[in-house]
Amino acid sequence: MTPPTSWSHYASPRHAMRRFLISCHGAGEQAGLQPPFRRRALPTRGLVYISEGRGAYEEYEPRSLQTPVEGPAVIWLAPGVLHGYGSDARGWSEHWVLFEGEPFAAFEASGLGGRHRPVQKLLRPVEHADAIFRELREAAAAVGPRAELAASVATQRLLLAILDSSDPGEGATDGATVVDLVTRGATRTLPVAARADAVGLTARELQDAVRAATGLTVNDFVIEVRIARAQSLLAETRLDVGQIAAQVGYDDAAYFSRLFRRRTGTAPSVFRQQQARTPVDGIRPSDAWGAADSPMI
Incomplete structure (x- = not known):
């Protein structure tokens, strides 16, 4: 190139x-x-x-x-x-x-x-x-x-x-591939043993692979994946908090909101106001992101 x-x-x-x-x-x-x-x-x-x-x-x-x-x-x-x-x-x-x-x-x-x-x-x-x-x-x-x-x-x-x-043929025991597989199933409510079985590993092997790749336990990793997906949905859609909670694996919207605040430091509604590019609750994008603050990469 x-x-x-x-x-x-x-x-x-x-x-x-x-x-x-x-x-x-x-x-x-x-x-x-x-x-x-x-x-x-x-x-x-x-x-x-x-x-x-x-x-x-x-x-x-x-x-x-x-x-x-x-x-x-x-x-x-x-x-x-x-x-x-x-x-x-x-x-x-x-x-x-x-x-x-x-x-x-x-x-x-x-x-x-x-x-x-x-x-x-x-x-x-x-x-x-x-x-x-x-x-x-x-x-x-x-x-x-x-x-x-x-x-x-x-x-x-x-x-x-x-x-x-990209590499489509990495083995399932490769740490990055295990992380990808767990990520895809993160919104399903499963015990660690069932998640391990889904990727062809024992529970200990899965814990070791996820910790080596991310530094997190399987449960903490699943929570991070869910919160990250919730952040994207808050920023990119007009779904309400209950709908987003259900999509990322939580039936209880109030519990999801408490967990989201604990993990990110802000409530879901505040995160949406800060990050959404579409008008939310009367707040225009220009109110949150002035011309001088345009993102540079």
């Missing part, structure tokens, strides 16, 4: 685009040594495709995490997660997209990284990435429904190309 030309464009897709499709809120490319990001949180999802170079990704809250990045790889950014990343002293080639939308769940279920695998190593460079980012550059720079659709299609093409470049 040729080194990218440095550029960045941002967009504000219409409500229908944000609600029903994967919407592109910005894209860009940079090459060489760039200042790192520190302690930043985004209101949308994001991906950073590193085609060449090395560096590191870090999370500060709600968990402490630091992991190396070596291209080709993708850094997956979740809304509301305080994070940072940057290259080593030699710089790298990065290509980024800001996006949101419930359809992303289908890509996660197919094997793309997400909240609990923020750095995903790829088997090979992403095919046709240059062409896709040329499309994203043109679409994100334009205005109107057609441009928004074009940016949405290009973003989904990029996600599919990343999926094609």
Whole structure:
């Protein structure tokens, strides 16, 4: 892949685009040594495709995490997660997209990284990435429904190309794969033994694999997955708290709200006001995110 030309464009897709499709809120490319990001949180999802170079990704809250990045790889950014990343002293080639939308769940279920695998190593460079980012550059720079659709299609093409470049054949005993499998079944109410049986491991083997990959017990990991999914639903949908609680595995909305506050430090309704890009309870996006606070990736 040729080194990218440095550029960045941002967009504000219409409500229908944000609600029903994967919407592109910005894209860009940079090459060489760039200042790192520190302690930043985004209101949308994001991906950073590193085609060449090395560096590191870090999370500060709600968990402490630091992991190396070596291209080709993708850094997956979740809304509301305080994070940072940057290259080593030699710089790298990065290509980024800001996006949101419930359809992303289908890509996660197919094997793309997400909240609990923020750095995903790829088997090979992403095919046709240059062409896709040329499309994203043109679409994100334009205005109107057609441009928004074009940016949405290009973003989904990029996600599919990343999926094609990932490893579909990792063994179930691989820590990252076990994490993915547990993540997919996290909303089901199951004892640890049943979760272990579902991935072909003993309860002890599952506990060891999850702890090695995440530093958490299986139960704590399941709770984090549920809370992360609830955060996405709060930011990206108009479902009420009871509906969201049920979707992530809790029949008792009041218990879910207490757990959410305990894990994130804020109530679900407050999180929605802070992170939602659609109008919520009379609060406009411009009230929460001024032009000077536009997210930079």
